[in-house]
Amino acid sequence: MRATVMPKAHEVRVENVPDAVIQNPTDAVIRIARACICGSDLWPYNGGPNVEDQRMGHEAIGVVEDVGGEVQTIRRGQVVIMPFAYSDGSCMFCEEGLQTSCVHGGFFGNGGEPGGAQAEALRIPQADGTLYALPVGEDDALMPSLLTLSDVMGTGHHAAVTAQVTPGKPVAVVGDGAVGICGVIAAKRLNAEQIIIMGRHPDRIALAKEFGATDVVSERGKEAIERVRDLTGGFGVHSVLECVGAEQAMTTAMGIVRPGGAIGRVGVPHYGPIDLSTTLFYHNVTIAGGPAPVRAYIDELLPDVMEGLIDPGRVFDRTVDLDGVPDGYRAMNEREALKVMIRP
Numbered sequence: 001m002r003a004t005v006m007p008k009a010h011e012v013r014v015e016n017v018p019d020a021v022i023q024n025p026t027d028a029v030i031r032i033a034r035a036c037i038c039g040s041d042l043w044p045y046n047g048g049p050n051v052e053d054q055r056m057g058h059e060a061i062g063v064v065e066d067v068g069g070e071v072q073t074i075r076r077g078q079v080v081i082m083p084f085a086y087s088d089g090s091c092m093f094c095e096e097g098l099q100t101s102c103v104h105g106g107f108f109g110n111g112g113e114p115g116g117a118q119a120e121a122l123r124i125p126q127a128d129g130t131l132y133a134l135p136v137g138e139d140d141a142l143m144p145s146l147l148t149l150s151d152v153m154g155t156g157h158h159a160a161v162t163a164q165v166t167p168g169k170p171v172a173v174v175g176d177g178a179v180g181i182c183g184v185i186a187a188k189r190l191n192a193e194q195i196i197i198m199g200r201h202p203d204r205i206a207l208a209k210e211f212g213a214t215d216v217v218s219e220r221g222k223e224a225i226e227r228v229r230d231l232t233g234g235f236g237v238h239s240v241l242e243c244v245g246a247e248q249a250m251t252t253a254m255g256i257v258r259p260g261g262a263i264g265r266v267g268v269p270h271y272g273p274i275d276l277s278t279t280l281f282y283h284n285v286t287i288a289g290g291p292a293p294v295r296a297y298i299d300e301l302l303p304d305v306m307e308g309l310i311d312p313g314r315v316f317d318r319t320v321d322l323d324g325v326p327d328g329y330r331a332m333n334e335r336e337a338l339k340v341m342i343r344p
């Protein structure tokens, strides 16, 4: 079968690799119907920690082709969402809805043994706990939005939840990438009234406004912090969704959160210690967030997608086949595409 491999930074190849097969009785094998490229895939692409010949891709919808002997609920032929982390669905953390900390869990497309979803097929460990069977066929018109439940929409929602978005209280979203835009959707969905999007790409800002952003701040650094304060009566926002992971984004987040507020960070942090801890202490600021337990959020978000109340699939502005994946990385890296969908 064919799969996407990143041998080193700035190099993406689609190669022939051994077929995905059942290895453990709790495994399933899915044929990938849709996958996509994540902003976090661009970190290794740009020289972040690389694993030699790393298999890429951690977001997918697939069709179950095979199941191991101990798989109870997942069946051949089902159309399933594959969250970016696999989990057994039964340990203490899974029961608490924190599947990303599952004691038998791990992450796809991260250089580990499970491989990646930007491929023709993938072995899924802990199939019963990991996969979420959908009530639709693989060519359903809702596929783009359903695909976002494997990561980007669940991650935007996690940013909103951990930033304690509360009806009527002001929100700022740092970053206008696909996660930031899903953060706007999530904040609106949780009935925030004022939603400030912080970014500078006109087409992304336009999409964020359609999804409910009320104010735009395109400045950076100190000017950005001042603008947000101006927009919020001088005190900053109650909730900050930090959807980038870069140091400047976190510095901005800490500069615009008001006393008693919260920062929900979902961008993988690419910075060292967090400064301003004394200031944040005296302001009673909560810093929360981490990898989103998207498996837990599907129950909550799926009905809204099925009823058309939210349409996060609009973050995809380009579709490629497997041969087009290397150019998809280039296009996302050059900000020519917001988010690239893959139909193997």
Ligand SMILES: [Zn+2]
Pocket (backbone or CB within 6 Å): 087, 088, 089, 090, 091, 092, 093, 094, 095, 099, 101, 102, 103, 104, 105
């Ligand atoms: Zn678990």
